[in-house]
Amino acid sequence: MLLLRPIVRGPWVLQRTPRLVAVAWGSHPQACAAWTPSRTHGTCSPGDGSWRWKVTAMGALLGLGAGLAYGDHRRRAAEAEPKAEATPGVPYPVFTRQEVGQHRSLAERVWVTYGSEVFDITDFVELHPGGKSKILLAAGGALEPFWAMYAVHSQEHVLEILQAYKVGELSPEEQSQPSQGDPYSGDPPRHPALKVNSLKPFNAEPPAELLTENYLTPNQLFFKRNHLPVPAVDPASYRLQLEGPGGRVLALSLPELKRRFPKHEVTVTLQCAGNRRSEMSRVRQVKGLEWGVAAISTARWGGVRLRDVLAHAGYAEEEEAEEQHVCFEGLDKDLSGVAYGASIPYRTAMGREADVLLAYEMNGEELPRDHGYPLRVVVPGVVGARSVKWLGRVSVSREESPSHWQRNDYKGFSPAVDWDTVDFTTAPAIQELPVQSAITEPTPGAAVPPGELTVKGYAWSGGGRGVVRVDVSLDGGRTWRVAELMGEEQRPGRAWAWRLWQLTAPVPPDAAELNIVCKAVDASYNVQPDTVEPIWNLRGVLSNAWHRVRVTVAED
């Protein structure tokens, strides 16, 4: 018996055609990692037959949660009847792998295998949330290697939907498929204190209360946000591909990079666009990893300046240049060979004060594998997604990176926009992040003693705009106190790292509960919005409303 969760968190809309909302399923697991195995194990009653069950199951196959409308897509999915169906009591026909292998195109029909079963998914190809080209990679073969890459498929109800397309079985002697291996088997070991949001790809954050123990986050505890398996890079053969003006490509080894360009060190806070997403999900379900408040960390990065490297390649600091972009490609690739990618504006890359690094050191150590060994980009003041890890290639273009994560993800929308109406071309790719702060101590639900309370947290803002003040309230925002900012002030306009803060204040004698709130102000006097609802967005990014932590007051 299978029991489906009534609301299923789903992966992403990747692109929108006029009549089809296509959702990631197979091509972009990076964005889909809310589907952790622990969430998707369960049992399901196929005979339950309720509308909700059907929508949920269909939504799961499509990579959509039942809680999200997907309009035309749902209609089309419902209309897509499987071409062959088993007659009760009559066995399925039996095929060889070679026979299956002859169905590799829409013209020949598209067959795949899963375990010992054969499916004709021709009519699902256009509906594939991850796009037609990605699902066709599996045409004529087994689904297992792709599903191993993209954990989003590891759900009972995805299999349920697949069943509707079953047309046969593999002949018994061919049923054992040689193991494809786990593409994540080469991932490095991780610190057990991390709170894992997704294992494959690996996404984890430290406990909030550990985060503010150190101004520089220890490498092992630094939040980890991978989009794909961690590539194994041989430092001896590693070459950074650097495309100069006119397309000439320089290949720079690590020793060359270190020898040719001066070493530069910058303390930079990186924050995931989805930090604090779980607060947004509590308002209305969003798609994405359920990050708490700790998808943000700070390190001292050492490396070479991107502007020095670009100048070496022949690029000049142009004053009135047409807007251009510096594009980065990672060495982490999906099964079709597409690398993780992102871009930043040329003026950021070349800015004298922008401090963009190609980093090979993190807190004085060699870059750890989870953080981009042997070389990564660090773009201060900008969303973490642009700080491409395992850097493979740098180029300059009049267009932003064509990467999915640049064009069709990591953008902000109005709360009025849903997956039916979203048009990713209408919003700019997130670069500089808005002002942010959160409480790390006490933790939600804690019991605090009467007397005096110390509240701790972090505050940070994008674009090098330093935090100038943090206000803390113990009564839900009715009255405020100014917190003490810790650590050194940073250079105006180049305040790339967070400020930790704390406030020690008397607990009101009659209080049984405290509603602790913090809000920060940055150097442009931007402030955090009061509430989550009005900044809710379908991707759950940019979650920077006042942080609220409720605790009870109790004698120990």
Place this chain on the structure above:
Amino acid sequence: MLLLRPIVRGPWVLQRTPRLVAVAWGSHPQACAAWTPSRTHGTCSPGDGSWRWKVTAMGALLGLGAGLAYGDHRRRAAEAEPKAEATPGVPYPVFTRQEVGQHRSLAERVWVTYGSEVFDITDFVELHPGGKSKILLAAGGALEPFWAMYAVHSQEHVLEILQAYKVGELSPEEQSQPSQGDPYSGDPPRHPALKVNSLKPFNAEPPAELLTENYLTPNQLFFKRNHLPVPAVDPASYRLQLEGPGGRVLALSLPELKRRFPKHEVTVTLQCAGNRRSEMSRVRQVKGLEWGVAAISTARWGGVRLRDVLAHAGYAEEEEAEEQHVCFEGLDKDLSGVAYGASIPYRTAMGREADVLLAYEMNGEELPRDHGYPLRVVVPGVVGARSVKWLGRVSVSREESPSHWQRNDYKGFSPAVDWDTVDFTTAPAIQELPVQSAITEPTPGAAVPPGELTVKGYAWSGGGRGVVRVDVSLDGGRTWRVAELMGEEQRPGRAWAWRLWQLTAPVPPDAAELNIVCKAVDASYNVQPDTVEPIWNLRGVLSNAWHRVRVTVAED
């Protein structure tokens, strides 16, 4: 009979010594222009004797509103007993102006005249809100010329307090004081459509609904924010004093400026730090001009680049220079000869992309007198207060401008900070402003017909961060629609001018009233805060909460 308003808007705290909050009264009328003559005419019953009356009257003399605490200052004022007092029925002694003129210092005691009366204000000198040095300018002479400059004194209850220091009368033949003239008599004529917040100095904004009629605000309607009388500058003898490294001063005539440096034109929105202050005052009284939503306007400015002029003076674009400041002095001066002044960071002034101008043209016309003829600074993306008008002198310093308006005004504080606890050294001078938007149509209280409604407004953000979206709600923020942004997009990072926007939406059929709300998002995805209370600050600056306009729905 005098009738005092129970709550009096007052001028500014200028500096804070450990035991004395000193408030502007005489020295900084620029900041005090909430005291318009029309507000302060009234009658007062000196015999009413209520606590509130006393506090109000004392507050007025001190330049403080009764609604504001002034702690130790109040105590000291109460202790400062006048040295001489009339005995009922006994006439005051009579003095000549020469005799009064012998009392010009604390040692000789400080006497002043007002009308035909003589006052010994020695014990008030230390309490003078505008500072000791400023009040001593009047020592031994008449108050009238100073009070003509600083309209804050034009209040019945200021005279009431002065009466407590009366020590005599002028001899009858000396009572007629030659007219000092009105320092504002040379101010230019203004457009009658402007809503005047203060006549002397002149501060006025256009009606909100006119503001969004044109992308470029006509010069006559551009909001006017003067701190002092408009100086009369002879363009033929005008020289810009430009202090180079080492103190060498260049004097540049207008023709030299225009000949020597390329002309540069930029469309820039300027906004007063106090724009929308009246909304903040509705939460809790603040000190400042009661600006509506129209202390913001946009013009096409023509002039020379500040960086070109500084380079000519010998300054270089230094990459790692210690933080320096470019200081501006206006030709508008107070009676003691102190000019309006402000500064901006050196990196802003020299920034290749910062577009800071010394402007001589406004919307294709010669700079109007109210806007700084013949030369003014225009600092794009930065609070209007730094765009010094009637520019007299430019210098570079390791310190910010010593000007009151740089150091002790135009800064943001926590709502927890009041005039007793404020320490102006703890907050940075406002430079870049936060994201802002407001509704200009319909106007508050309007009756709109059922059917379809068009809402119009403006949106802008500081630091060249373009506005990427405006959300509009007709139901107080429960549901949102995305407004249409008008006009051209601007260069990323150099979006110096506002976007006008509009939304046409159906009026809900059953609605009797609409609570229209707008909120903008800028390129760093910063948003406006939901409500005013948590950003309230004692100076009423940075008022950028969601703008709310209530209208009724009614057939015409």
